[in-house]
Amino acid sequence: MSSKHAWKSPPSKAGEKFLGIRVLALLALAFWAVSYILWNNHNLPVVSLRQTTLSPYLVEELRQKCSAIRMEAGPPESFNKRSESDRYVPGTPAVLLRNATLWTGGGDDQEILYQTDLLLDRGIIVSVGNDSYNHPSIRKGRQRLQVLDLDGAWVTPGIVDMHSHIGDDPSPSLRGAEDENSVKGPILPWLRSLDGLNTHDDSFELSISGGVTTSLVLPGSANAIGGQGFVIKLRSTAEKTPSSKLLEPPFSLNGSVYQDGERTRWRHIKCISAGRVYGGSRMDTYWAFREAYDKATQVKKEQDEFCAMFESNQLHGLTSRFPESLQWESLVDVLRGRVKVHTHCYEAVDLDALIRISNEFKFPLAAFHHAHEAYLVPDLLKKAWGQPPALALFATNSRYKREAYRGSEFAAKILSENGLKVTMKSDHPVLDSRYLLYEAQQAHYYGLKDHLAIASVITTPAQVLGLDHRLGYLRTGYDADVVVWDSHPLALGATPRQVFIDGIAQLKNQALSSKPPSFQKPPRVPNFDKEAQETIEYDGLPPLKYRKIDSVLFTNVAHVFAFSGKTIVDRLLEYGSTLGQVLVTNGSITCAQTVCMTGVPIGIEVVDLEGGSINPGLLAYGPDIGLEEISAESSTNDGVVLDPLKDRIPSILGGEGSLIRAADGIQFGGRDLLLASRAGVTRAVTAPSHSGFWGGLSVYFSVSAVHRLEAGAIIQDAAAVHVAIRHGARKPSVSTQVTALRNLLLGHADGLAGEYFKRVALGKVTLVVEVHDLNIIGTLLTLKAEIEEQTQIKIKMTISGASEAHLLAEELSRAEVSVILNPSRPFPTIWEKRQILPGPPLTHQSAILKLLEHNVTVGIGVEELWSARNIRFDAGWAAIEAGGKISKEQAFSIASLNLEKALGMSPVADFVATRGGDLLEMNSKVVASILQRRSTVELHFATDES
Ligand SMILES: *[C@@H]1O[C@H](CO)[C@@H](O)[C@H](O)[C@H]1NC(C)=O
Ligand SMILES: *[C@@H]1O[C@H](CO)[C@@H](O)[C@H](O)[C@H]1NC(C)=O
Ligand SMILES: *[C@@H]1O[C@H](CO)[C@@H](O)[C@H](O)[C@H]1NC(C)=O
Numbered sequence: 001m002s003s004k005h006a007w008k009s010p011p012s013k014a015g016e017k018f019l020g021i022r023v024l025a026l027l028a029l030a031f032w033a034v035s036y037i038l039w040n041n042h043n044l045p046v047v048s049l050r051q052t053t054l055s056p057y058l059v060e061e062l063r064q065k066c067s068a069i070r071m072e073a074g075p076p077e078s079f080n081k082r083s084e085s086d087r088y089v090p091g092t093p094a095v096l097l098r099n100a101t102l103w104t105g106g107g108d109d110q111e112i113l114y115q116t117d118l119l120l121d122r123g124i125i126v127s128v129g130n131d132s133y134n135h136p137s138i139r140k141g142r143q144r145l146q147v148l149d150l151d152g153a154w155v156t157p158g159i160v161d162m163h164s165h166i167g168d169d170p171s172p173s174l175r176g177a178e179d180e181n182s183v184k185g186p187i188l189p190w191l192r193s194l195d196g197l198n199t200h201d202d203s204f205e206l207s208i209s210g211g212v213t214t215s216l217v218l219p220g221s222a223n224a225i226g227g228q229g230f231v232i233k234l235r236s237t238a239e240k241t242p243s244s245k246l247l248e249p250p251f252s253l254n255g256s257v258y259q260d261g262e263r264t265r266w267r268h269i270k271c272i273s274a275g276r277v278y279g280g281s282r283m284d285t286y287w288a289f290r291e292a293y294d295k296a297t298q299v300k301k302e303q304d305e306f307c308a309m310f311e312s313n314q315l316h317g318l319t320s321r322f323p324e325s326l327q328w329e330s331l332v333d334v335l336r337g338r339v340k341v342h343t344h345c346y347e348a349v350d351l352d353a354l355i356r357i358s359n360e361f362k363f364p365l366a367a368f369h370h371a372h373e374a375y376l377v378p379d380l381l382k383k384a385w386g387q388p389p390a391l392a393l394f395a396t397n398s399r400y401k402r403e404a405y406r407g408s409e410f411a412a413k414i415l416s417e418n419g420l421k422v423t424m425k426s427d428h429p430v431l432d433s434r435y436l437l438y439e440a441q442q443a444h445y446y447g448l449k450d451h452l453a454i455a456s457v458i459t460t461p462a463q464v465l466g467l468d469h470r471l472g473y474l475r476t477g478y479d480a481d482v483v484v485w486d487s488h489p490l491a492l493g494a495t496p497r498q499v500f501i502d503g504i505a506q507l508k509n510q511a512l513s514s515k516p517p518s519f520q521k522p523p524r525v526p527n528f529d530k531e532a533q534e535t536i537e538y539d540g541l542p543p544l545k546y547r548k549i550d551s552v553l554f555t556n557v558a559h560v561f562a563f564s565g566k567t568i569v570d571r572l573l574e575y576g577s578t579l580g581q582v583l584v585t586n587g588s589i590t591c592a593q594t595v596c597m598t599g600v601p602i603g604i605e606v607v608d609l610e611g612g613s614i615n616p617g618l619l620a621y622g623p624d625i626g627l628e629e630i631s632a633e634s635s636t637n638d639g640v641v642l643d644p645l646k647d648r649i650p651s652i653l654g655g656e657g658s659l660i661r662a663a664d665g666i667q668f669g670g671r672d673l674l675l676a677s678r679a680g681v682t683r684a685v686t687a688p689s690h691s692g693f694w695g696g697l698s699v700y701f702s703v704s705a706v707h708r709l710e711a712g713a714i715i716q717d718a719a720a721v722h723v724a725i726r727h728g729a730r731k732p733s734v735s736t737q738v739t740a741l742r743n744l745l746l747g748h749a750d751g752l753a754g755e756y757f758k759r760v761a762l763g764k765v766t767l768v769v770e771v772h773d774l775n776i777i778g779t780l781l782t783l784k785a786e787i788e789e790q791t792q793i794k795i796k797m798t799i800s801g802a803s804e805a806h807l808l809a810e811e812l813s814r815a816e817v818s819v820i821l822n823p824s825r826p827f828p829t830i831w832e833k834r835q836i837l838p839g840p841p842l843t844h845q846s847a848i849l850k851l852l853e854h855n856v857t858v859g860i861g862v863e864e865l866w867s868a869r870n871i872r873f874d875a876g877w878a879a880i881e882a883g884g885k886i887s888k889e890q891a892f893s894i895a896s897l898n899l900e901k902a903l904g905m906s907p908v909a910d911f912v913a914t915r916g917g918d919l920l921e922m923n924s925k926v927v928a929s930i931l932q933r934r935s936t937v938e939l940h941f942a943t944d945e946s
């Protein structure tokens with residue numbers, strides 16, 4: 001059945017069909033006829049006689065055009081009375097979800113329905129409630145009905161990603177499909193992301209497996225106006241085309257027109273309000289905006305004047321052409337308030353500039369994306385024309401460029417407390433949209449209220465996109481985009497058990513069961529009011545200081561995860577289930593039992609952990625940790641080492657035998673390092689920054705040290721030898737890189753490099769090879785065996801990166817090669833990472849679990865400096881995802897002991913005290929680092945809190 005809001009073809013030139021269908025057309029014809037007669041009777045001058053030759057069809061077209069410019073955007077009023085979705089695929093069985101816990105999107109604490117049924121049929125939700133089974137729509141066709149008994153499982157509407165480049169920047173990334181940006185000018189409102197939407201993107205399946213059902217695909221950020229965005233549903237379609245993925249595409253797209261009296265559909269446009277857009281300065285960018293909007297204003301004015309004359313019968317002034325411009329029509333629509341303007345905009349200077357422009361040209365802004373400084377200027381946002389824009393944020397991804405330097409994890413909390421709409425977004429593939437819900441979980445952890453956090457990736461983006469008449473709620477008449485979760489959606493590691501898009505089940509493997517009861521409620525997150533307040537006070541750069549003390553008594557401790565030889569054990573368990581005490585003297589744990597000190601200890605600070613834990617301190621391993629401050633600002637970074645396979649190495653460096661030490665370029669005191677230290681990371685290992693084969697010697701250091709001369713700042717200044725073997729256009733062939741490594745291991749190098757590779761060959765120093773590709777890993781194992789055969793000495797080799805290492809788990813185990821997975825949750829960004837093991841719900845095992853089960857020493861790394869603070873959750877998630885097959889103790893190990901083993905370093909027994917829970921959970925807050933090797937305790941937040 002075609003809906004009442006069906007597309008209509010424009011009036012056909014042939015005319016006859018047209019005459020038959022529209023009474024209005026007849027009226028127009030009559031109007032024209034009367035006018036014609038009137039003019040003739042008045043003996044109009046020649047110039048106007050030209051008008052009289054207008055065909056009735058043209059007059060009708062003009063009437064439609066003039067009516068269309070006044071239409072408002074939005075759904076027809078009767079939309080939710082539909083009995084079938086326009087995206088319904090005939091043959092899709094009806095699905096009854098029984099006994100679910102529904103998060104309906106309903107708003108403040110009203111949104112949850114317990115033990116309720118949900119019926120999906122014909123692409124929509126046809127019934128919400130316990131009488132769904134008796135709904136007339138299934139009485140007729142029960143044989144087609146699938147019933148899923150959910151036993152109380154959480155069910156939400158599908159996740160809506162408000163900022164994605166899925167399809168336009170497909171994965172794995174290949175040059176033939178990079179369609180995100182045009183480089184043809186600063187103002188390109190006529191471009192359309194749809195034109196570059198590639199259907200071959202591994203992300204579609206991956207993101208669906210994370211519960212994402214809808215995405216706004218925006219052009220990239222190379223231009224001030226980058227082009228039009230399109231909303232798609234991620235599921236594959238029988239047509240296999242980009243167009244068939246579209247959700248409510250604008251009528252202008254294929255020349256359709258809407259029925260009279262109806263509304264237009266929302267359109268979307270991507271703007272970039274920032275400096276250095278398309279090579280210009282900020283002043284150039286904003287002039288480019290104003291010039292473009294001025295142009296559009298002219299076109300709009302001509303249209304309005306034309307139609308005013310047309311409609312008031314002042315036909316003598318009329319030329320036959322409706323003033324329009326294919327180039328500027330989308331901006332004219334912006335001025336008519338029918339386009340959601342999505343602006344990539346970070347800093348106060350840019351937020352202010354665009355809000356000025358919105359007021360100058362009088363158009364509303366739908367959202368500021370990224371918006372890292374928005375929380376510092378909430379009152380400014382309220383001054384935007386029409387309505388305050390929503391904010392589309394990352395949770396903790398900040399400081400990667402200057403504009404993001406003041407980004408805060410408290411932004412979502414602060415903005416929502418100012419009454420502004422907050423959404424979390426992926427910018428996929430910048431963040432893998434499969435984990436968009438994790439952004440909401442982090443925002444919740446840092447203070448965004450629980451219902452707003454869930455809404456921030458479901459209901460709020462649906463509202464901002466103008467699609468909340470069909471997305472973002474579990475309500476009768478809404479699209480059957482529904483996710484069944486294995487836990488409460490805000491519990492770390494929440495994973496879909498099934499995802500429906502347009503009522504069609506997307507996951508083939510439905511083996512995933514619900515998690516234990518502790519996961520079925522949101523985490524009891526810590527209070528960060530004071531930190532948030534301080535962040536505002538210090539204009540986004542609060543001092544990240546800590547207080548050093550020698551001794552402290554921790555009380556109400558639930559667990560002590562301590563090192564015992566090569567493993568980690570829970571010490572306090574020895575003392576039964578009651579909460580205990582832990583005494584730290586001069587940085588060392590000297591007592592851990594039910595009672596260490598009776599009465600009020602004198603001269604010793606007491607910190608109540610409220611059921612928290614003493615945890616192993618974590619180790620951050622990854623590129624550029626401690627070597628950069630703002631990734632995109634070279635003046636804040638150490639820089640990249642020269643590569644003998646590409647560059648001529650000056651003799652002053654020792655020629656080809658030079659080997660650079662990361663320790664010589666280390667930068668202490670960076671914000672990301674200090675934030676990592678507040679999140680349980682006590683130390684880090686990094687190799688010199690490199691883009692090619694040649695790495696250098698890594699450094700092992702304390703993340704909280706103020707400078708390198710402080711005691712214990714550098715733990716080991718020449719830790720392991722690092723090289724990378726990767727594919728790439730500006731790299732010598734893989735076989736060339738392998739040959740270089742072979743020759744180095746055979747002792748063909750001079751200088752420091754020769755010395756170190758000799759030690760590698762003798763098994764005394766660890767060789768870390770960054771490599772993702774299965775074939776290269778295979779070659780390395782062969783090379784290792786070849787050298788060992790000659791020398792009869794075992795080489796210590798570690799593979800880092802290792803996206804495809806799971807395919808050689810057995811071989812790596814046999815060769816005793818350790819693996820550092822980086823990232824810990826894989827994503828096929830490039831070809832050599834495409835064969836990932838995605839983990840639940842797509843595969844039973846994650847790569848971490850598979851390697852561990854093969855007895856491989858596994859550690860996890862961080863890809864970018866800002867994410868070092870999230871290692872605690874990465875490790876916790878790895879354990880949760882394994883469904884009990886990875887213990888907490890093992891999870892701590894993959895981010896501490898195992899990394900030390902893989903990097904060939906002796907273990908460092910740092911500890912971290914957490915209040916409210918353990919370090920791997922979202923209900924705890926780090927209060928202290930306990931650093932025996934530096935004979936000190938660093939108190940992060942605890943002491944001056946009331
Ligand atoms: C459905 O039935 C259950 C059990 O009888 C009840 O607890 C629940 O509140 C009902 N839900 C609704 C939405 O009426
Ligand atoms: C619904 O699920 C809850 C929670 O698991 C369970 O206690 C209850 O017995 C279930 N009700 C029915 C009718 O199956
Ligand atoms: C235009 O696109 C819509 C939506 O995809 C489709 O329903 C309609 O048939 C198309 N019309 C024409 C004339 O191609």
Ligand SMILES: *[C@@H]1O[C@H](CO)[C@@H](O)[C@H](O)[C@H]1NC(C)=O
Nearest residue numbers: 550551584585586587590935
């Ligand atoms: C702590 O260290 C200081 C300085 O090294 C020393 O004087 C003191 O005796 C130590 N205290 C304990 C309890 O070991």
Ligand SMILES: *[C@@H]1O[C@H](CO)[C@@H](O)[C@H](O)[C@H]1NC(C)=O
Nearest residue numbers: 810813814852853854855856
């Ligand atoms: C891993 O090690 C354990 C204990 O040594 C052993 O029982 C198991 O068979 C090993 N697994 C594999 C796949 O080698």
